[in-house]
Amino acid sequence: MKIKILPEIISNKIAAGEVVERPSSVVKELLENALDAGSTQILIEIEKGGKSLIRVSDNGAGMGRDDALLSIERYATSKISKDEDLFSISTFGFRGEALPSIASVSRFVLVTKENSAEAGIEIKIDGGRILSVADKGSPSGTMVTVKDLFFNTPARRKFLKSTDTEMGHIADTVASMALGHTGVHFRLLNNGKTVYNLLSAPDLAQRAEDILGKDTRSSLYRLGFSSGDISVSGWISSPMIKRATTRGIYTYVNWRFVRDRVIQHALLEGYETRLIKGEFPVAVIFTKLPYDEVDVNVHPAKREVRFSDRNKVHEAVKTAVKNTLDLLDPYKKAAADFMQKERTGKASGISEPLAFYKSDGKDSYLHPDPPPSVLSPNIAAADQSDNGTGELKKASDMQADLWEKKQFRDLRILGQFHGTYIICESGEGIFLIDQHAAHERILYEELKIRAGRKEGHPSQKLLVPEIIEFGYREAGIFEKLLPDFISAGIEVEPFGGNAFAVKSVPVFMAGKDIKAVVTEIVEKIIETGFATGLEKASDEVLKLVACHGAIRANQNLSDKEIRTLVDQLDGCTMPSHCPHGRPTWISFTINELEKFFKRIG
Ligand SMILES: Nc1ncnc2c1ncn2[C@@H]1O[C@H](COP(=O)(O)OP(=O)(O)OP(=O)(O)O)[C@@H](O)[C@H]1O
Ligand SMILES: [Mg+2]
Structure with a gap:
């Protein structure tokens, strides 16, 4: 034997x-x-x-x-x-x-x-x-x-x-x-x-402060979302907090700490274009779903789990993150409130504490004190403020006020600095707008709306078509993306073999070296991995076309051009960041300036 x-x-x-x-x-x-x-x-x-x-x-x-x-x-x-x-x-x-x-x-x-x-x-x-x-x-x-x-x-x-x-x-x-x-x-x-x-902490806020550091606390915002039998809670950082690694991301499934790609991917997708590649938020995310929908027996050290329905988990986490971030963006918040008011006559408000905080007997044995609901400090502070009439003012109303005051078209333009930044003032402080990032955002949203409606962008015919010759691989990918280029206003036709003829370009690209632009876009998409799917790649085409078409830094603009650019930001759904995640503007309130100059303590 x-x-x-x-x-x-x-x-x-x-x-x-x-x-x-x-x-x-x-x-x-x-x-x-x-x-x-x-x-x-x-x-x-x-x-x-x-x-x-x-x-x-x-x-x-x-x-x-x-x-x-x-x-x-x-x-x-x-x-x-x-x-x-x-x-x-x-x-x-x-x-x-x-x-x-x-x-x-x-x-x-x-x-x-x-x-x-x-x-x-x-x-x-x-x-x-x-x-x-x-x-x-x-x-x-x-x-x-x-x-x-x-x-x-x-x-x-x-x-x-x-x-x-x-x-x-x-x-x-x-x-x-x-x-x-x-x-x-x-x-x-x-x-x-x-x-x-x-x-033993009454809320996650205290524990997060103890572990993640005091300064993170004021930049963490509460997640709260549930749909059917799945719920997502926890905290995520404002997009202004950027980490170079995923170490600040803590994800839990039914209170078990796991490193899970589905949740992490959904988290980053929820940030949409607010973060750029290689930037990560700080996040503590609890996903709760029926025990029989999670297989925990897949990793020797139980660090990973497998979901019976990955898409459901992905969608829930992404929506939770996106909802929280949208509420933080005064512009988006106002739009959401407006829509909500139209529909129900009420403002959308802050999401309710989740049902699963009420632990059942079984859970409370395992987790004597499940994390209670926590409002983000800013929202909580806003909730408690008194509006002078003795009534507590709703956080949503405060946000709407902010929006009212901060419309871009109400800003007074002071001028252009360094051929790159537009300086504006409002009653509350000063704003610096990055003209390239802002224009990129405006163009991208415009392209996206037109693509959604399947209507092309106004374009301008070239006198002589521009012929682009690709390698085999590039040609294959370009061919798949042709409809996206066309909807962005770049009219292209196959020209035999691996060659293509560009016949017209969008108005905002007139005079640019279209061959170089198209080649660069195709190369970038290959580099970032076409494997992420056609939908992502299509979106990337729009982002890159917007980037190439946008006014550059170091480009002097007339007063009229500046005014138009700033006003157009009002039409954007996410004016705070360019499509690749860079901020479009920063502001300093009078209070911040006075603190800085030590006029006040
Ligand atoms: N700190 C503890 N207090 C009370 N009982 C314990 C404690 N640690 C272990 N046990 C008991 O000992 C058993 C064996 O523990 P062990 O960690 O080896 O296995 P397990 O927790 O059941 O499974 P796993 O190997 O997946 O951790 C447990 O099932 C539990 O009944
Ligand atoms: Mg054990």
Whole structure:
């Protein structure tokens, strides 16, 4: 016989290879167990980045003697019991392999006591071998100590990074769990020093401030959206906050922290053109949907999930993000209110707190205090302000006021600076408008409306058609995009082989080197990946045509041209950013200027 069943001690070590990648994975597993046990206080003690010590103590349900002995056996779990349970998992754990895996690659001590029991029990295990089992006086709850991680798997130990790096991963893990469980008090100590002391917070705002930093708080806005059995809540940052990585993005599915591409993609799509490629927001997003629509059993460390209906999740997250951002944009907000008023006679207002904040019994055991609803600080402040009549003024009305005052056509134009920026003033402050970005936005929206109506842009015939010769690949892609070029006013026809003849150009492109423009657009689309789909590519054509057609920087404009440009911004649905995400204007209020010049404190 060549085939043998492996002894459990070896199979546990193999499982550990998947479950326990580094010290932070141990922290994650132990925190999940503590949360599953309904703990409200969790202490995490770390030494040497978790390489010499990880200890997690909780005040949760604890275990009786028999359960404690079972818990360190492979496939022993209290969380699921039958086949069907696997397809409707509401706990973090379900495989029954975390504790035995961790115990097989460390010096492990489990102390646990149920509330009702006289004494607790202590189990000591070294590299998977049980050393001792004894009664132990202890408080109710569970304490797991993991020393010398990977001491018996030197190859693994070698892969560990510096103490600081490993500690960084641990702090990230604790942060991600703590953001998802504001009702739980988390304390993280590194070599005896406090890294986090996150008291049970009444709202996510406080916890977000503790973890993401004070300055983020004033730029975070609440998400709230539900449709059928799916709901999305949490916070996202204003488009002015831009990060170079996705590290500030925390996404949760049914309170489980996961790195999920569908949600992340939907989040970025929700920002539309407010962010450019390579810029990321700060976000904490909770997506809640029926347990049987999420498969959590797809990744060894449970960091990923699979949705039975990805589109539904994508759409919900994208809409939640877009709705929140639209409400922040005074211009869009006013338009939305106007539409709403037309329809119902009422302003749209701020979205209601979500139904799922009212936790059912099952959830409240797992998540003693699910994140309550939080209004964004600005909106909340606006809500409380008194309008002098003793009535509380609605946030939506305040936003509408702002809109009323800030119409572009009401701005007084002071002049053009550096041939690039238009300086304007309103009663409240000064505005600097980037003439290229603004014109790009105006052209793009105009092109988009015409494309939607399938009506071409007014164009001008070329005296002699311009012939463009492409390579094979470029020609194939260009051919697919022909209708988009035509709707943008660039009339093109196949001219045999890989050649095309441009017969007319949009009025705003008259006199430009059309061959260079078209070639550049096709190349850009190939570079950004045609794979993102034809619809995206079509939109990109419009954006690039708008960019090429827009007035440049360093171009002097007449007073009349400036006035027309500024006034046209009023017709845009999103005048604040150019189609590629750059801001079109910035403003300084009188108050900001006075603060800057230290006229006021
Ligand atoms: N902190 C704790 N408090 C109370 N019970 C615990 C605690 N940690 C573990 N347990 C019990 O021990 C069992 C085994 O834990 P373990 O983490 O190995 O498996 P699991 O959580 O069921 O599944 P998974 O391997 O997916 O994490 C759990 O099902 C639970 O009953
Ligand atoms: Mg577990």
